[in-house]
Amino acid sequence: MPKTMVNVDVIQTAIQLACRAPSLHNTQPWRWIVEAGDLHLHLDRTRCVKRTDGAGREAIISCGAALDHLRVAMASAGWMARVERIPDAANPDHLATVTFSPRAVVVAGDRRRADAILQRRTDRLPFGSSPNWSQFARMLNAVIADRAVILDVVDDAIRPKLAEASALSDALRIYDSAYQTELDWWTAPFTLVDGIPRSALVSAAESDRVDIGRTFPVVTERPPRSGLQEDKANVLALSTARDTPKNLLRCGELLSEVLLEATLAGMATCTITHMLELTASREVVGAAIGRTHPQALIRVGLAPTFGRIPPPTPRRQLADVFEIRG
Template sequence: MRDSVVDTDIIKAAVTLACRAPSLHNSQPWHWVFDGRVLQLFVNPERPVPATDRSGRETLISCGAALDHLRVATAATGWTANVDRFPNPNDPDHLASIDFSPSQFVTDGHRRRAEAILQRRTDRLPFAAPTDWDLFETELPASLDTDSVQLAVIGDRDRPELVAASDLTESLRLYDTPYHAEIYWWTAGLSSTEGIPPSALVSAAESDRVDIGRSFPVTPDSHRRPEVGEDHSKIVVLSTFDDTRDSVLRCGAALSAVLLDATMAGFATCTVTHLMEFPASRSVVARLAGGHLPQVLVRVGLASANGTTPPPTPRRPIGEVFEVRSKSVL
């Protein structure tokens, strides 16, 4: 039965896990409100990244990923999350209403997928080529809403053109003072609960071995994962048929699915979005990926087994992103 009463502690734990979703610069732009039956997801307007995300798409993708993480987290506890997207046309910040119904059975797969949320990292180091990629690529679409989101993998012979598009975005940002100030703010280590810590960044030497990625301030000289050499990741592209808020939010859910599938398969991942921030580079990705509107890339590969996996990035305290209100005040 939908709209069942769910213990607040169960929802709070599920939201805590959902907030492990990746977000632009680890800005965590979500706010959750629970009334005992229905959980509401809002964009937090106090978490802007305007210089980087001028269109607002990357913020929606982040929230869509958190929404899918929530679905995975509740499934592992025996509840099905029923999502109603954009329930209030008068409030564009109100992204979803979620009610819950008991599920029939919790499988080991449900539990493993929830565990993958905690295992996933944004890994900016170079990757070795993923093993058994053809099989993994064939199975990937099964986790996606392919009516809304399309998946493509950039072929190796097209990679140099994608690298050139990545370099183009960096050149277009060269004198963009607000952008560089924003990047510095989110990576300066001023907060222990948000932003990108030094442990999640790379040195200049490590960055030179990754040909597709956003440029961040570099860390002190280090040469982690030397046995990998140059990056040999596969590049997954998630695209939509339009740029409506609903489509972009659904793309965020697809991003979550790809990241968790890859984590469960033993792969490392890194989400990449800077190529979609300029029409020139976005059009290159669109052509290489099949002509739709690309929203996000994911590097997928193998990390080494010698302990160079980045530690988890920080998250804001649950009390800052989740609140319980009586139904009468919602």
């Protein structure tokens, strides 16, 4: 049977949406290549943050989130994506090969998920608690199931242990000049197409209210979110059985699903990984949640309706991440 070909304009539009996926320090460590009618996703190791993510674990998770964003974008355009993960065992940086087939029907839910890609923000400010959290958590466990990835709803009683791991990570890195230099580079106060813009950072007072957030360079004092003296977000944890590229890729795909479902439910989100980058703090988190290989934590809560909402972070040009061959 001949391969179904997708118009390249459709693929380009979908990739632009896929590249709205979150990534460590907004590094966007992905490269997309169309060749012989297939779409290939590669890890771009030149975009890895070497001191922070030396093995590229978080970069692969980021690529997994972009892969799921692509699936969502193509579904809204009337195409089903079939994904072969790690298609070449000799080249683990070739993360996926994607082929497409036409869908008979595009439902409203497909379009809403694609819209959620543009609505989602990484919000580092403190959140209010969600009154519908139990219902949302049950829904997640019902619709998101994957043998390779474990989704845990973290009990509030465990949060002090997470705060301990966060403080330990900060303490171990306070005199790590290479890490601090990387962090300063990716939060530089000049206009970029990547990195974390100043508008997405928080003030010292706001940072102090989030006990499990990464310590970023702070910005000029801003009025805190009204009525929020401390972060009331609920926390989700994603873990895998092993740290293999395929498991990490699937973890990123599941991360995307969780973030988009939360966005559709009207909730704000922030992915947390700093306390999983060092062995000591990762072991504290793993022991707290009962998992050997925790990969990401996600704060989920409510942002005040009239509060400050972070603007979208910049993205690289399509030509920098996409190539057509043959």
